[in-house]
Amino acid sequence: MTKGPGAPAATRPTPAAVPPEPGLWNIANVLTMFRLLLVPVFVALLFADGGHDPKWRAFAWAAFAVAMITDVFDGALARSKGLITDFGRIADPIADKAIMGAGLIGLSILGDLPWWVTAVILARELGITLMRFWVIRYAVIPASRGGKLKTLTQGIAVGMYVLVLTGPLATGRAVMMAIAVVLTVGTGLDYVVQAIRLRREGIARERRGE
Template sequence: MTGVPASAAGGSSGARRAAAGAGPGAVPGTAGGRATARAADGVAARTADEGASGAGGVSGGGTSGADGTSGAEPGGAPGAQGGGQSGPARGGKLAAAAVNQASVWNIANLLTVLRLILVPGFVALMLAEGGHDPAWRSFAWAAFAIAMITDLFDGHLARTYNLVTDFGKIADPIADKAIMGAALICLSALGDLPWWVTGVILGRELGITLLRFLVIRYGVIPASRGGKLKTLTQGVAVGMYVLALTGWLATLRFWVMAAAVVLTVVTGLDYVRQAIVLRRRGIAERKAALEEKEA
């Protein structure tokens, strides 16, 4: 094609001029001019294709280059509109992976840390002025209530917004056991709650936690509705004992604590049953897998 030099035409603008018959030796309206125009259209199409593959982006009509204007050489800088797919796609995947990795300092973990910080503060408030001052006990109850409320929210936030981290998996149960254990031990030390109640509740909590770790190789024991009801009842009962209640409220808290102890024992036995079933099932599955492999 001698009518439209590639170096001079460069992009789609040169091709359009050639198509209009502006090239040398082409007379508009003649057969030669029409042939020149058709040839120029072919050059424009090839130029657009080359620009798209070399530049990595085309902004309609075969234009390429950093600013998407005509006249850029094929294979130039990526176009401003519709860049290449391979580079940005890889960058997008890396960005998505970075977003999916929840930061340790997310709202769920901050609530867990707050509960851990509240434990020594709660103990100090409980034991202030000999541990029987109604005002200090009210402040201690407020700290305990905040800890229990944040316990309800941090797990929900972590699961809903994909904020689950290794730190949260370890720190959350520690914070739960720490605030409840501190409250029970303080109440028993002050003579407000029998030691056997504290022993039953804390023994169950520590025992079930250990049991979960022992059977983790076979599967996970899910939290049951009874376990959630137990946690709620324990929180209400302990909170009522933290407050310096008298009269019928003191009688009511006794029965609430009795219900919490019953739920503690019953749900604990249910977790033991689940652990035994889970272990037996896991052993049977492994045995079947080994027999199938040997066969």
């Protein structure tokens, strides 16, 4: 059957347009870069005038708090505005671990935080990062609620140790750090269990040819 001159021509479905990759200089990445730049500033303020001056420690706390706040905002902006980039995936966790590691190591050098606490937290963070690479071929280990709560308590505890606190507040920061350590170890073990399970499932799928 032939179509008349006024009949619409057959159309082919057009493939969905692939959104372009966000540029490097977006607000989420700028916040991540800013957090990275805050690390040496924070360290300089923490050790200023011998490292025990309450005034300089307050400035160091302010730099640490800003870094923690930008950590919340850059991730939220990247997800909500479609600004996730390869740079952000790499730089964001590096910035997180850099500011937290600087705080823990700096406080231990100054004698304010036991080295075993720093060692436990940093060993867990490094171990989980390596664990993610171990299973990345098969699956991505999602961030759990416990992991997010761990990050929050670590940030609060380290921030309290950065400030020069006495009396009940000093006791309170020790309790907060103890909670952070428990969550650090607990969530770390949970990630290990997930990683082993995901790797086994991935290997089984490969053997079945899926």
